[in-house]
Amino acid sequence: MKLATLRLPEGRTVAVRVDGDTGVETGHADVGELLRAGGLEAAATAEGARHDLAGADLAPVVPRPGKIVCVGLNYRNHILEMGRELPEYPTLFTKFAEALIGPRDEIQLPPESDKIDWEGELAVVLGRPVRRASAEEAEAAIAGYAVLNDVTMRDYQYRTTQWFQGKAWENSTPFGPVLATPDEIPAGAEMVTRLDGEELQRTPIDDLVFGPVDLVRYVSTIFTLQPGDVIATGTPGGVGHARKPARYISAGQTLTTTIDGIGELVNVAxxxxxxAAAPSVGEAARA
Structure with missing residues (x-):
């Protein structure tokens, strides 16, 4: 099953089940609310109003996660390209909901940074509360997966040894286009990142040092993970900052991030x- 959050013309959002080219309302304002209400199973048989998804205005699939936990240096090839050793424990940092934009929204390039990089990622979305999870509990707590691009301001990231200030800029992080339940993800699924059509990253999503279950177990040791919380699992090799010469995103370029079985983010920078006044959460300016 796939779920999405649609923005409607009257200014509200709705959670929908994706049935081909149609979105069927589930009775919830967004996918986060659906998960917090325990409505994942009920969404499979919901028969609400229907919407044509062709050209639909998609919000971040979970517009306001309570927590967005991000993992750095979690693909072997990216760790090697950055000149580091494989970690013993996950490297964690956070974002806030203000960073999230929809899968077709514009990425806002701040005037303070001129070293803005791409980082395609698999995102884990929690479906039930979990604390100090066993492997079985962690697996059961995963509602599904989405695509995320951890667009990073490298000059701010490396001002200090703490990465947070390079990772949490408003209206910078595409997230969606859907939540795909685990059964939707094919064996050997790959993630591909392109800039203006040029392929820059391609890696199987299972090449993680710490997989989704490992991450849910580890993070839930620190605090309770709640329905709708998000874990961004890290990026593979191919980032712009590690290239020689380094490459970064410029205004007018189109960043595309795809994962088999989930879908595609297409975002113009x-x-x-x-x-300028900041847009509301997840409501990046659209052309």
Whole structure:
């Protein structure tokens, strides 16, 4: 099953089950609310209003996660390209909901940074509360997966040894297009990142040092994970900062991030207007 959050013309959002080219309302305002209400199984048989998904305005699939936990240095090839050793424990940092944009929204390039990089990632979405999870509990707590791009301001990331300030810029992180339940993900699924059609990253999503179950177990040791919380599992090799010469995203370029069985993010980068009022959470400016 696949679920999405649609923005409707009247200014509200709805959670829908994706049936081919149609979105069927589940009775919830968004996929996060659906998960917090324990409505995942009921969504499979929901028969609400129907929406044509062709050209639909998709919000971040979970617009306001309570927690967004991100993992750094978790693909072997990326660790090697950055000149580091394989970690003993996951490297964790966080984002806030203000960073999230929809799968077709514009990425806002802040005027303060000129070293803005791509990082395609598999995102894990929690479906039930879990604390100090066993492997079985962690697996059962995963509602599904989405695509995320951890667009990173490298100059700010490396100002200190703490990465947070390079990772949490508003309206920078595409997330969606759907939540795909685990059965939707094919064996050997790959993630591909492209910039203006040029392939920059291609890696099987199971080449992780710490897989989804490992991450749920580890993070839930620290605090309770709740329905709708998100874990971004890290990026593979091929980032712009590690290239020689380094490459970064410029205004007008299109960043595309795809994972087999889930779908595709397509986001145009635009220059953020300094001093402009910030959009509401997840409501990045659209052309």
């Amino acid at each position: 635009v220059a953020e207007q300094a001093g």
